[in-house]
Amino acid sequence: MTNWVRFSLPAMAVASIASPALAVQYLTIDAAQKFAFPAANRFVENGGMTWKAQAGDKLLGLFVVDHVIGKHLYIDYAVALDPTGRVTRVEILQYRESYGGEVREPGWLAQFVGKTSGSPLKVGGDIRNISGATLSSLHVTEGVKRILATYGSRAR
Amino acid sequence: MEAAHASVRRARPLLGTFVEIAVAGATISAMEAAVEAAFAAVATVHWLMSFHEATSDVSRLNRDAWSGAIMVHGWTYQVLETALDLNRRSAGMFDVAVAPALQDMGLLPRGPDLSSASPSPRLPSGRLRPSTTGYGEGRGEGAFPQARTRGEPPSPAPTLPSPADGGGKGGGDLSPQARRGEGCGQFRLPGDAYDAIQLLPENHVRFAHRGVNIDLGGIAKGFAVDRAIEALRHRGIAEGLVNAGGDLAAFGPRRHPVDIRDPRHPDRPMCHVVLSNAALASSAGQYDPSRSDRPSSSAIVDPLTGRPSHTIRGATVCAPCCVIADALTKVVVNAGEGAAALLEHYGASALFVSAQGRVHVTTDWRNEVRFAA
Numbered sequence: 001m002t003n004w005v006r007f008s009l010p011a012m013a014v015a016s017i018a019s020p021a022l023a024v025q026y027l028t029i030d031a032a033q034k035f036a037f038p039a040a041n042r043f044v045e046n047g048g049m050t051w052k053a054q055a056g057d058k059l060l061g062l063f064v065v066d067h068v069i070g071k072h073l074y075i076d077y078a079v080a081l082d083p084t085g086r087v088t089r090v091e092i093l094q095y096r097e098s099y100g101g102e103v104r105e106p107g108w109l110a111q112f113v114g115k116t117s118g119s120p121l122k123v124g125g126d127i128r129n130i131s132g133a134t135l136s137s138l139h140v141t142e143g144v145k146r147i148l149a150t151y152g153s154r155a156r
Numbered sequence: 157m158e159a160a161h162a163s164v165r166r167a168r169p170l171l172g173t174f175v176e177i178a179v180a181g182a183t184i185s186a187m188e189a190a191v192e193a194a195f196a197a198v199a200t201v202h203w204l205m206s207f208h209e210a211t212s213d214v215s216r217l218n219r220d221a222w223s224g225a226i227m228v229h230g231w232t233y234q235v236l237e238t239a240l241d242l243n244r245r246s247a248g249m250f251d252v253a254v255a256p257a258l259q260d261m262g263l264l265p266r267g268p269d270l271s272s273a274s275p276s277p278r279l280p281s282g283r284l285r286p287s288t289t290g291y292g293e294g295r296g297e298g299a300f301p302q303a304r305t306r307g308e309p310p311s312p313a314p315t316l317p318s319p320a321d322g323g324g325k326g327g328g329d330l331s332p333q334a335r336r337g338e339g340c341g342q343f344r345l346p347g348d349a350y351d352a353i354q355l356l357p358e359n360h361v362r363f364a365h366r367g368v369n370i371d372l373g374g375i376a377k378g379f380a381v382d383r384a385i386e387a388l389r390h391r392g393i394a395e396g397l398v399n400a401g402g403d404l405a406a407f408g409p410r411r412h413p414v415d416i417r418d419p420r421h422p423d424r425p426m427c428h429v430v431l432s433n434a435a436l437a438s439s440a441g442q443y444d445p446s447r448s449d450r451p452s453s454s455a456i457v458d459p460l461t462g463r464p465s466h467t468i469r470g471a472t473v474c475a476p477c478c479v480i481a482d483a484l485t486k487v488v489v490n491a492g493e494g495a496a497a498l499l500e501h502y503g504a505s506a507l508f509v510s511a512q513g514r515v516h517v518t519t520d521w522r523n524e525v526r527f528a529a
Binding site: 001002003004005006007008009024026027035077090091092095137138140141144 | 165166167168169170172173174188401418426493496497499500509513514515516517518519520522527
């Protein structure tokens with residue numbers, strides 16, 4: 001039979017300093033371009049963080065990099081459009097996660113006794129997995145729509 | 157030859173959140189292909205089960221399944237089977253099929269005069285998972301609004317209700333899944349979603365009446381994680397992790413540290429667990445009276461302690477697969493310690509946080525959970 005044990009958590013009344021504490025670089029712009037357009041042999045700058053993906057003179061599509069800023073998040077992402085203006089791919093390039101100020105305190109880190117290998121909580125390095133209230137990707141979704149509205153017709 | 161220790165880690169916006177897939181232990185090209193396949197699986201679940209995509213199975217069912225059986229993708233059918241099983245075993249505390257009027261009435265509504273096929277009124281507000289980022293307001297939860305969780309105590313109905321109508325081209329047969337077994341532990345059979353959704357042969361689904369409206373937001377994300385894991389394994393990947401906005405699963409030899417947010421202060425980690433060949437999901441069950449359509453009957457009474465569940469601020473469940481972990485968080489938010497038998501049935505561990513800041517942890521998990529302070 002499953003039973004429960006109970007702990008009391010401290011009130012944690014200390015004001016949180018919301019600052020980006022962790023970041024993940026998923027893909028560089030170069031790498032993301034190649035994944036989005038494997039057949040392309042060049043990416044011609046088109047201004048405003050947009051590139052034309054070309055195979056020789058043939059236009060394969062448009063590659064757009066944008067970022068969204070939220071209360072605690074700063075996300076770089078890339079959108080690939082095909083020549084008909086359709087979104088073919090959305091990739092997160094870089095993601096920053098606010099974690100509050102505590103993470104940077106050595107004393108706080110020391111609380112995690114018995115931590116395993118893999119240097120958990122390495123600030124600015126390998127991000128840890130976080131479970132909790134779900135982060136909404138709404139701002140990225142809206143950003144993709146903006147990009148589509150701006151560049152969808154220009155991709156042609 | 158490519159480096160054996162390389163890893164690949166990608167993230168895309170899907171399921172209304174960020175889905176991250178990380179793999180290791182194979183060649184770069186094999187890992188890239190596997191990650192691509194895993195994202196494709198997640199995207200398939202997204203398109204099938206999104207509440208907002210007009211062509212999704214969920215939208216098609218909500219629009220038309222009351223008037224006749226609708227054929228759905230096998231995955232949608234599978235999720236519905238799991239959802240009905242959970243509904244039955246949890247005495248209705250997990251419910252994907254509550255139309256607004258049904259909810260107001262408590263149990264089965266009789267008439268089809270529940271005119272709207274519109275989303276339930278409390279949705280999509282992310283009521284159970286307030287955003288930690290300020291993104292969650294309004295329609296902020298994107299494609300996957302939160303699961304309906306019951307707003308009232310378990311039905312006292314002691315007997316197995318009969319299907320509301322013979323229903324459907326498939327002859328009205330409930331699936332063996334929907335028919336099988338009794339509720340476990342102290343739970344009683346509720347008989348609402350059980351009646352409202354009829355699982356017919358050959359992936360056909362029919363709703364008992366027009367007022368039935370489903371939202372798979374509380375279970376599809378976990379299911380998507382499982383499908384992604386399956387895609388990775390199928391491609392021979394030895395270790396990987398899939399994280400859909402905090403609903404995550406890992407396989408392989410590596411142990412993955414996971415921080416669990418404090419539901420009272422979502423920008424802070426509260427505790428820390430290590431995940432290995434299992435799944436983990438969390439719900440922040442912030443009770444918000446201003447958003448409830450039933451403020452006066454908000455108390456969901458825990459059958460064991462008699463305490464109303466709106467004192468539960470958040471729950472995390474560790475289970476063998478993510479679909480179960482995801483769904484069980486909603487039951488724990490509603491039932492608190494009363495979910496013990498159900499957790500045991502599914503081989504799951506859990507913790508939840510009360511508004512008073514007490515953390516309740518299942519004994520099998522107590523030595524795994526490290527608190528931040």
